[in-house]
Amino acid sequence: MFTRFFTQTRKFTQKMKEITSEVTSHVKSSSDPSSVTLAADLLLQGEVIALPTDTVYGLACNANNPRAIQKLYEIKGRDENKPVAICVDTISAVKRFGNADHLPDELLHQLLPGPVTLVLFKSEFLNNPFLNPGVSKIGIRIPKYSFIQEIAAKCDFPVALSSANRSSEKSSLNVGEFKNLWRELGAIFDGGQLGQDQQRAASTVIDVSEPGKFSVIRDGVAVKETIRLLEMYDIKELR
Numbered sequence: 001m002f003t004r005f006f007t008q009t010r011k012f013t014q015k016m017k018e019i020t021s022e023v024t025s026h027v028k029s030s031s032d033p034s035s036v037t038l039a040a041d042l043l044l045q046g047e048v049i050a051l052p053t054d055t056v057y058g059l060a061c062n063a064n065n066p067r068a069i070q071k072l073y074e075i076k077g078r079d080e081n082k083p084v085a086i087c088v089d090t091i092s093a094v095k096r097f098g099n100a101d102h103l104p105d106e107l108l109h110q111l112l113p114g115p116v117t118l119v120l121f122k123s124e125f126l127n128n129p130f131l132n133p134g135v136s137k138i139g140i141r142i143p144k145y146s147f148i149q150e151i152a153a154k155c156d157f158p159v160a161l162s163s164a165n166r167s168s169e170k171s172s173l174n175v176g177e178f179k180n181l182w183r184e185l186g187a188i189f190d191g192g193q194l195g196q197d198q199q200r201a202a203s204t205v206i207d208v209s210e211p212g213k214f215s216v217i218r219d220g221v222a223v224k225e226t227i228r229l230l231e232m233y234d235i236k237e238l239r
Helices: 002-024 035-044 066-076 091-097 105-111 146-154 175-184 223-232
Strands: 027-029 049-051 058-062 085-087 116-121 137-141 159-163 187-190 204-207 213-218
Touching (some): 027 035, 035 049, 035 058, 035 146, 058 066, 066 159, 066 175, 091 105, 091 137, 105 116, 213 223
Parallel strands (some): 049 187, 085 137
Antiparallel strands (some): 049 058, 085 159, 116 137, 204 213
8 A cells, every 4th residue: 555655645746846857957047049030939939938138028920810810819818909019120110010219219219218108099910810810009119128139130020029928917017926837838938037026017009090189008117217318309109
C-alpha cells in the first residue's frame, strides 16, 4: 500500500516537473539577440506572445490575423466588444493604419514614441473583421521601448497590443504576475521589473480622430503632458 502511494506520488511529482519545465521553456530574455526575430516569427505564425513595453507587460499578436485576435480575447477572457489597440514602429505606419492627416507631423513626433495611444479612424489597411468589430476607430501606439519597436519593424502587419492580464485584473510589471497565462502563450519575453506598484498605470488614451478636437479616454501615465502638447497646437478638449 505504502509502495503504491509513494510510486503515485513520485509519478505526480515527475509530471509536475515536466509541466513546469515545458512552461518555463517558453520564457526568454528580451535582451537575447535572437528574441526579436523569434517574436516576429511567432506573430507571423498567429501566436500570442507576452512582452515588455514602456508602461506594463503586454500581450501581442498579428492584428490582421482573425484567429490570432480571437485567441488574444480568449486568453484575456475579454469581451469582444472591448477594443484593443495596435502597435507600430514609425509615424508613417501610424498614418498608414489610422487617418491622421489632420494632425501636424511635429505634434505626432512629440507624442510618439511614448506612453500615449492615439485613437483615430481606421484605414483600409486594417482589414480584420475581428479587430474591434463594429467600431470605426483604432488606438495606435509607438511604445518608447526598443524591443517592441524592433519587433514591429520586422513585421509587415500591425501588432495588436493589450495588457498582460485577465480582463478586469491588475496589469503586470513582471512576468511572474501573469504566470497563470504562460501555458496559453507562444512565448514570454522577460524584460525584468518594469516599475513599482504605484507606477502600474498603462498608456494615456486620447481620441484625436476629429480635426481640432480631442477627448481623454483613459488618463494613464502621461495625460498632463499629452494635453499640454495638444493645446499647444490649438486642439481643444471636448467637454
